[in-house]
Amino acid sequence: MIKTELFNQQDQELALMAKALSHPARIAILDFLAQSSCCISGDISNEIPLSRTTVSQHLTELKKMGFIQGTVEGVKINYCLDNEKLKEIKLAFEKFFEKLLSNPNPICEV
Amino acid sequence: MIKTELFNQQDQELALMAKALSHPARIAILDFLAQSSCCISGDISNEIPLSRTTVSQHLTELKKMGFIQGTVEGVKINYCLDNEKLKEIKLAFEKFFEKLLSNPNPICEV
DNA sequence: TCATTATGTCGTATGTTTGCGTCATAAAAC
DNA sequence: GTTTTATGACGCAAACATACGACATAATGA
Numbered sequence: 001m002i003k004t005e006l007f008n009q010q011d012q013e014l015a016l017m018a019k020a021l022s023h024p025a026r027i028a029i030l031d032f033l034a035q036s037s038c039c040i041s042g043d044i045s046n047e048i049p050l051s052r053t054t055v056s057q058h059l060t061e062l063k064k065m066g067f068i069q070g071t072v073e074g075v076k077i078n079y080c081l082d083n084e085k086l087k088e089i090k091l092a093f094e095k096f097f098e099k100l101l102s103n104p105n106p107i108c109e110v
Numbered sequence: 111m112i113k114t115e116l117f118n119q120q121d122q123e124l125a126l127m128a129k130a131l132s133h134p135a136r137i138a139i140l141d142f143l144a145q146s147s148c149c150i151s152g153d154i155s156n157e158i159p160l161s162r163t164t165v166s167q168h169l170t171e172l173k174k175m176g177f178i179q180g181t182v183e184g185v186k187i188n189y190c191l192d193n194e195k196l197k198e199i200k201l202a203f204e205k206f207f208e209k210l211l212s213n214p215n216p217i218c219e220v
Numbered sequence: 221t222c223a224t225t226a227t228g229t230c231g232t233a234t235g236t237t238t239g240c241g242t243c244a245t246a247a248a249a250c
Numbered sequence: 251g252t253t254t255t256a257t258g259a260c261g262c263a264a265a266c267a268t269a270c271g272a273c274a275t276a277a278t279g280a
Contacts, residue, residue, distance in 0.1 A: 002235070003269075006159040007134035011141070018131035023238085024117035027125055027206075034210045042256060049116040054239050056258065061237095075247045075256050081210060090207035096137075097200035100144045100191060112265065113239075133268085152226060164269050166228065171267095185226045185277050 014096055017089050020065040025050055026058050030067060030081065038078040124206055127199050130175040135160055136168050140177060140191065148190040 004012060021027060028048050033039065045055040059079060062068045066085040070077045114122060131137060138158050143149065155165040169189060172178045176195040180187045 003160060004134050007138055011134040011137040014137055015132055015134040018128045021128035022125055022132045024114050024121040024125040025238090027121040028117055030210055031121070034213050037213070040256075041258090050113060050238095051240055052257080053241075053259095057238080060258090077257070083211060086207065086210055090204075090211070093203050093207070094200075097196065097203070100140055100196055101193060101200070103144050135268095150226075151228090160268095161270055162227080163229090163271075167268080170228090187227070 014092060016065060017092060020062060020067060023058065025055070026062055029055070029058055029062065033068060033079060033081050038080040040076045040078060044079070124202055126175060127202060130172060130177060133168065135165070136172055139165070139168055139172065143178060143189060143191050148188040150186045150188065154189070 004015070007015075025048060029044060032044060032047050036043075041056055041059060042052065044059070045052040048055065050058075059068065059070070063070060066082055067089070068079050069082045070079045072078075114125070117125075135158060139154055142154060142157050146153075151166055151169060152162065154169070155162040158165065160168075169178065169180070173180060176192055177199070178189050179192045180189045182188075
């Protein structure tokens, strides 16, 4: 019943990036990381209205898609944005929208 | 158990836009509409490997978020991209990424 | 009128995401 | 060595998404 693999690679990748951004908590986490340079997972769950467990899961998701990096420092983990990767993702979205808008779409009304 | 409403309006809206793009079928539909000016729902399900019912559902989703418009022409419905809305959405993503990248994030390593 | 064509809607099965409590682990402090 | 602190992993329940067949509707044409 799962059919995503029937679509082309590029579409699948863009969909995965979009999926990573498809929850307000993850947007909020990215915002927070952008503002506060680096921070640990515990800090973040103080800032957003979800449990530490849930925040941790969202962090894992963002890490999986490459939006953020986590570097271990003793007991703590410093999460921060992966700016290089973010630039790539930004570019991918831009290209997609450019492609959609490049064809001056005629008006549909008959 | 649903907590999205705890986040701010802007984050919620961006998340919804991202969600609309979070399935390769919907990316493929948008691509197809961009290439082929306008078309009917049946046309689209010939082009992508899903049933007409499922395509119809994805179209409804895209319409709900404003990516596309559908204008009725007799028995047929002409779906096409909503270019004005698309420009808005494009801008929203650009702004978001600009914000993330505007703070020259320090390196996390101690 | 009756069949055909184009399309939406409903119900339903299966799969995925979200959210959290609880437990496990591992460094550091005492 | 025991406690504290910071964190990930596991397991579960509720909610949501995906996919489709079957039915409903409504315009057109024979």
